[in-house]
Amino acid sequence: MEAQQELVTITVGGRKVMVPGQTSTAEIRTIAGLDRGHVLARTSDGMNRVVSGSLQVREGEAFAVGRSFTKGSMDDARLLDELERLSHFFDLETDDRLSWVLIYGYGLPEGYNRPQIDILFNTAGFPYIPPASIFGVYMERGLTYGGRRLPNYYEALTRRLFGREWAWFCTGHMAWDPQRDDLTTFLVTLDLMLADPLGERLEDGVNA
Numbered sequence: 001m002e003a004q005q006e007l008v009t010i011t012v013g014g015r016k017v018m019v020p021g022q023t024s025t026a027e028i029r030t031i032a033g034l035d036r037g038h039v040l041a042r043t044s045d046g047m048n049r050v051v052s053g054s055l056q057v058r059e060g061e062a063f064a065v066g067r068s069f070t071k072g073s074m075d076d077a078r079l080l081d082e083l084e085r086l087s088h089f090f091d092l093e094t095d096d097r098l099s100w101v102l103i104y105g106y107g108l109p110e111g112y113n114r115p116q117i118d119i120l121f122n123t124a125g126f127p128y129i130p131p132a133s134i135f136g137v138y139m140e141r142g143l144t145y146g147g148r149r150l151p152n153y154y155e156a157l158t159r160r161l162f163g164r165e166w167a168w169f170c171t172g173h174m175a176w177d178p179q180r181d182d183l184t185t186f187l188v189t190l191d192l193m194l195a196d197p198l199g200e201r202l203e204d205g206v207n208a
Helices: 025-032 074-086 183-195 200-207
Strands: 007-012 015-020 022-024 040-044 047-051 054-056 062-065 091-094 100-107 116-122 137-139 153-161 164-169
Touching (some): 007 025, 015 025
Antiparallel strands (some): 007 015, 047 091, 091 100, 100 116
C-alpha cells in the first residue's frame, strides 16, 4: 500500500490551506476553492513567479492568485495558457492583473555587453495586436552592442515597475496574425531584432 503523502500548510491568496508536498497547480486550485482559470504565482523575496503543472511545495510557502480568466473571454483564457507554457522555459513574474510580464535572464546574442537581460512587456490588446504594441518593450538599463548604443533603445524614456527603472526598447510595427501568432512568435521576432540591432546585416546586403 502506497504511503500517504505528508501535508504541508501553504498560503494561497492570503488563505492558509493544507496540500501534499508533491502537488500540482490544479490540485492547489481545487483545495483552495479556486476555479481553474486562476493563475498561480509562487511568492519569494517580494517577487511572484508564475508556476504551472506539477511542483514541490514547502511548509509556509506563499502563492499569489491572479485574476480568474474562466469568467472572461476566450482571449483571456488564451493568455493564461500561453503564460503557463512560457513558464516552462522562462523564469516569469507578473503584476497582479497579468498586464505586465517580466522575463528574467532573457538570452542575448554575441556582441552585447552582457549575456542576458531582464525584459518587460505589456499584454494590452493581446491577442488582437502583438504584446508591446501599445507600451513597447522595456529592458534593463545600460545595454550596448559592440560598444555602441542601440538606435531604438532609449534610457531617457523610462518606466518604473517591479521596484526598478526600465529603459524603453522600441519594437516598431510587427507583422501579426492573431489566429496564428502567439507569445512565442513575439519573442522570436524580438530575437531577430536583437540579433541585428544596428541594421548592419541589412546594410551589408544592400552594399554587396
